[in-house]
Amino acid sequence: MSCRFVRSPFRHPASSSQGGFIIIAVLWILVALSTLATIFSLYLSNSARALGATDTGVQVDALVSASLELTAYQLLRADEKDLPAQGSFRFRMDNAEALVTFTSEAARVDLNxxxxxxxxxxxxxxxxxxxxxxxxxxxxxxxxxxxxxxxxxxxxxxxxxxxxxxxxxxxxxxxxxxxxxxxxxxxxxxxxxxPYLTVFSKSADVDVLIAPPEVIAALPGMTPELLNDFLKQRPSLPRDQKAIAAALGPAKIPATLPQTKAFRVLTALRFDNGRRSSSEAVILLGSGKSSDKANTGAGASAGNKGKDDDEKPYSILSWQDQAETGSRPLKQAGR
Structure with missing residues (x-):
């Protein structure tokens, strides 16, 4: 007697369920890996942006510090009794160009x-x-x-x-x-x-040869007619008190060409990639002690680090990043 084993044409149901489960598990793993890859990509992108912003910020600080150093150098080269009241210069460093302008704080009205x-x-x-x-x-x-x-x-x-x-x-x-x-x-x-006020000039008078028209218009005794006449004469006036007094007429009292060692320095930066930035700082020449970005707490100038107080050529009284400049309409209300 012989026996034959007949193979069933149907597969065991457990084998089909197990295969489906494995396929689903693999798909979930692929989705998870894809999600992790996306998250990691975003993390790398954000980290790169953050590092780029940090590097740019460090570069901006270095460029502004360089502009302050060069401004102080130019001013300290002049005779102490004949400091230039204003000036400008350009320089290039790495991938950026800087335009620097400096003006005596005597151009502003001192609140104190x-x-x-x-x-x-x-x-x-x-x-x-x-x-x-x-x-x-x-x-x-x-x-x-x-x-x-x-x-x-x-x-x-x-x-x-x-x-x-x-x-x-x-x-x-x-x-x-x-x-x-x-x-x-x-x-x-x-x-x-x-824009017309300061606490750094330490003078009751203003330097009318560099002061904005708004400040000159505020002089006691000034009238619109006197102001227009003076502004026309100003480009050709020497730094001579008698000549200035004659040009000002009745408004001559608070205009004595005061001397101050405080200067406002505006640094406008333009990078090769098109990015622009500006900073405004006030420095005091030969002050000995640095306040290290006094109004922002953002760090000291390179020129003030590691030096004894007596050796510091200048100190930073104020530092403001992304400074905005601009003139406003002049009004002579009741004057």
Whole structure:
């Protein structure tokens, strides 16, 4: 008797299920790997951008530091009593070109030294009504003036009655932006005034040979006619007090060509890839002690690192990146 084994034409159901499960598992693994690859690609791309931005930032800082070094070098080459009031130069480093302009801080109105009349005149020129301009000038003088021992704090009482939770400093302004804390200073007027203000010149007078027309228009006694005449004469005027006084006429009092060692340096950078950047810094020549980007905390100039105080050719009083410049319409309200 013989036996024959007949092969079944049907496969075991378990074999089909197992194969399907393996295919699904493989697909999930492929999807996961694809997702991980995408995430890793994005990570590398973002890391490259971050490193590129960091490298660019380091390069910008290096270029600005170089511009400050070169500005200080040019100024220190001149006689101390005959420092140039302004100037400009260009230089190229690696893949960027820098245009550097420097101007004496005497071209601006000093918040800590200017007279009440000068301050009021500037605010009026910039659009404030005569009464409001005078009141704001009074509040600025009150803010910067120390109270006398035993005297009634009338200035502080004004802030208290206005509902403010602070009193005036009654000391010098530390920065021009502190003007926003002064009672009666509107944000719009502050924005218009900041390009013409400083706390670094330490002089009640302004250098009218380099000052903007807005500052000259603010001089006590200045009229639109006198201003136009003076601006026409200015390019040919020597740095001589008598000649300047004659050209200014009645507005000559606060224009004595003050000497200051503080200079504002604007550095405009243009990279070969089309990127542009600008920075504005104020330096003080031969000051000995550096404040290391005082207003931004962003690091010290290369010229100030590793040197003793007596050897430092300059210090940085202020540093602002992406500085904007521009003139505003001139107004002679009530003047």
């Amino acid at each position: 030294a200017a007279s009440k009349e000068m301050l009021a005149g500037l605010f009026e020129v910039l659009g404030a009504e005569q009464k409001a301009a005078g009141e704001l000038a009074s509040r600025i003088v009150g803010w910067r003036t120390a109270s006398k021992p035993g005297a009634t704090d009338d200035e502080g009482a004004l802030y208290l009655s206005a509902g403010l939770n602070y009193s005036p400093r009654q000391a010098h302004f530390a920065h021009v932006n502190e003007l926003s804390l002064v009672l009666g200073a509107s944000p719009a007027l502050i924005e218009r005034a900041l």
